[in-house]
Amino acid sequence: MKENIVKVGIVQQACSSDREVSIATSIEAIKACKQQGAELVILQELHTSPYFCQTENTEVFDLAKPIPGEDTELFSKVAKENNVVLVTSLFERRAAGLYHNTAVVFEKDGSTAGKYRKMHIPDDPAYYEKFYFTPGDLGFEPIQTSVGKLGVLVCWDQWYPEAARLMALKGADILIYPTAIGWDAAEPKEEQLRQNEAWKLVQRGHAVANGLPLVSVNRTGFEADPSGVTKGIPFWGDSFICGPQGEILLQAPQDVAFTGVAQVSLSRSEEVRRIWPFLRDRRIEAYHGLTKRYLE
């Protein structure tokens, strides 16, 4: 079996309310990844701005851009200049009153490999995403690139085994989650620890259940609540890459920006799935309840 290693770079950053600064920070980090040999670079969720969903404010929709448009032109150029496959996470203006949280993947030559519109949309205090984002309508389709078939999902999707499984069943070689998650500063420390650990566990669990490597890229830094209602969000960083047994290959810190590259074997999945052939034994005739809201 021929080994297939991809060098994967991740960019965990703190975002500025100055768009130009946030973008410049991403570009510098992409270059740093390239210098470390990265062929695939993954940015965090909504990396061109602070996480604007802490309040519901109609003026925020000004940040959204059409796809293709200003943002995709810019990152297409960055992908081409660095000769990397680039996973971005953008605020898409599709029409007046119709916006999505959309990951766009660029090929090494700057062409668009594909896009994914976030399917699962959260809505919790300080994460008012249902106000901003229409749930995705492109389904769970991996994006074919020159480095492999990328199962790109976004943030809240990371809690859903269904999303990871569907990407695996469609032949994804790797699961990828740009994300933006942090603590409620008002929560006690032990609850904060449980939440952070739960976030890692569920994603590493998807890697295991599907025999796939997984990349999760989260933002870091504190962002105040513009409405002053909450104490703001300390984003918890902790971006990581794990292999198909959930084993950690690269671990970012929590409190500071981080750029790093790991060697990820896409052929290791073949070995792992031969030992633990979960796909062989799925009881698909007994799974119809999964398409129901609840079964009581």
Place this chain on the structure above:
Amino acid sequence: MKENIVKVGIVQQACSSDREVSIATSIEAIKACKQQGAELVILQELHTSPYFCQTENTEVFDLAKPIPGEDTELFSKVAKENNVVLVTSLFERRAAGLYHNTAVVFEKDGSTAGKYRKMHIPDDPAYYEKFYFTPGDLGFEPIQTSVGKLGVLVCWDQWYPEAARLMALKGADILIYPTAIGWDAAEPKEEQLRQNEAWKLVQRGHAVANGLPLVSVNRTGFEADPSGVTKGIPFWGDSFICGPQGEILLQAPQDVAFTGVAQVSLSRSEEVRRIWPFLRDRRIEAYHGLTKRYLE
């Protein structure tokens, strides 16, 4: 919100080829759990015998018993004597040439609360279960008991997010996995560590994804391969109970028998699911692919 705590006991044991010894060991441990206040006690997979699936041998079918039958009469009595809800894992003879790996749950009064026939059946070198067990035909149905609705699954099921989710959608209060898993003694140490960690990760991930506590009870001790083909299985113990954020509540050691009791809050799930309401946002209209073998 009224707190609902259940004291859950687990019995991790090494099994003897002398059936009477294996059963006596279980009974002693159930009594010890009761003395520590347990209302619910969970035994490991196929606790009345060594793990007989290391070889394919037709004489092994002699171990199977009808349900109801000798085994259920015995454990019904044990449940009643100890006034506990008891989760057992039995080799069921349903008809000549038709056998199942079946968990039977007894009420505190010794009545049968319900049974679950293992749905996902593995088959790997030293785990020749497809020879012995017909895949279950009772679906994923939690079992109602006086201590809650038990989402009882068995061993190989533990790798399947679908099984855990279906139990959750049917109102399970807790996920329960009697299991029998160990290392291939021929594997290098680092692979052994990855496998053991993957096993914990995927189950704790199910707890998180479904906001449910989870109990996994594994056997311990070395069992030789009767055929002499492999080096036998050192079962890795490591039974555990975790809460709905995957947080460890009770952790057994790997190499020795263990009996222990933990306080498990069934009402904590209500709190956790209010913070992280994953069930609210499932994209059920986009999940039909989950009922397919593969999507390429």
